[in-house]
Amino acid sequence: MAKPAVLLIGDLAHTNKEWSILSSKYTLKEFRIGTREEFLSNLKSGEYNDVIALYRSNQSVSETGPFDSEVIALLPESLKFICHNGAGYDNIDVKAVNERQISVSSTPVAVDDATADVGIFLMLGALRQAHIPLTALREGKWRGHAGLGHDPKGKTLGILGMGGIGRAMAHRARAFGLNITYHNRSRLAPELEGGATYVSFDDLLAKSDILSLNLSLNPKTRHIISAPQLAACKPGVVIVNTARGGLINEAELVAALESGHVASVGLDVFEEEPKIHPGLVKNERAFLLPHVGTMTVETQRDMELLVLKNLESAADEGRLLTRIGEQKGLPWTKDDAGKVNGHL
Incomplete structure (x- = not known):
């Protein structure tokens, strides 16, 4: 049986080892460095058509641009989870992901x-x-x-x-x-x-x-x-x-x-x-100050770890640990428990 595929967008500063360990359970795909045009091209070519969950961050906007309606419309049908690194997620079009019934997590508590x-x-x-x-x-x-x-x-x-x-x-x-x-x-x-x-x-x-x-x-x-x-x-x-x-x-x-x-x-x-x-x-x-609120070694590592935990929970159990507030209670979600739409 093929391993589930997950996608990393942008770089990791503190948890590359933990990411690599996930290869025992998942097929790891990466888009660490690139342009929005390259990312859109990859989506259109079907390179990510088996990806069920992805990791992105506020910093990865420099690679893909915002996750706006253009990006969301091209995400593969297999994708059910966006695991976001950041307490704020205003660079994700929540209305568009809700229309696609894609669940999104952020990193409260860690920040x-x-x-x-x-x-x-x-x-x-x-x-x-x-x-x-x-x-x-x-x-x-x-x-x-x-x-x-x-x-x-x-x-x-x-x-x-x-x-x-x-x-x-x-x-x-x-x-x-x-x-x-x-x-x-x-x-x-x-x-x-x-x-x-x-x-x-x-x-x-x-x-x-x-x-x-x-x-x-x-x-x-x-x-x-x-x-x-x-x-x-x-x-x-x-x-x-x-x-x-x-x-x-x-x-x-x-x-x-x-x-x-x-x-x-x-x-x-x-x-x-x-x-x-x-x-x-x-x-x-x-x-x-120039937006340095979470710029500590400890907090940045905790944020990355929480995203990876959300990724694992999504792939293994079909649920997110820290779903964003705008999605709680929607008909197609089960908040922080059970499976989402019978996925996995």
């Missing part, structure tokens, strides 16, 4: 701690407006014209999106004496809230001294923070974003920052990466 660590770092940097003294020091000006910052203690941190990263952010924030409020599509169970207060979206904006964005980017959440929402925030609010740049209308954020309504920002993500709005780059009250 929670590292992303929340960076979130706290950005929050503190924005509160203390750390960009000014950091830059002055390297220019030989000691503190430069640094003014007084603010302490986190006693302030209200509003978390928009209380998933794994949001909860990890809240856990760390409590050590700084912050009061935690949050807004989700639905309220969490008490054991997951950890003492945080559930509020409406409007109340989150109106009452937060610091607003942290920790939700996924999709058509419904794109520009969820724009001019009207910024105007509804407290004067002097601090905004932190470690999720996706497209959650914020960057030009309108710049305007609110320049007016002083937004006191400062801590950003690890941007709307058109790697391009950054020049108004953010030049503003000394913007504490910026």
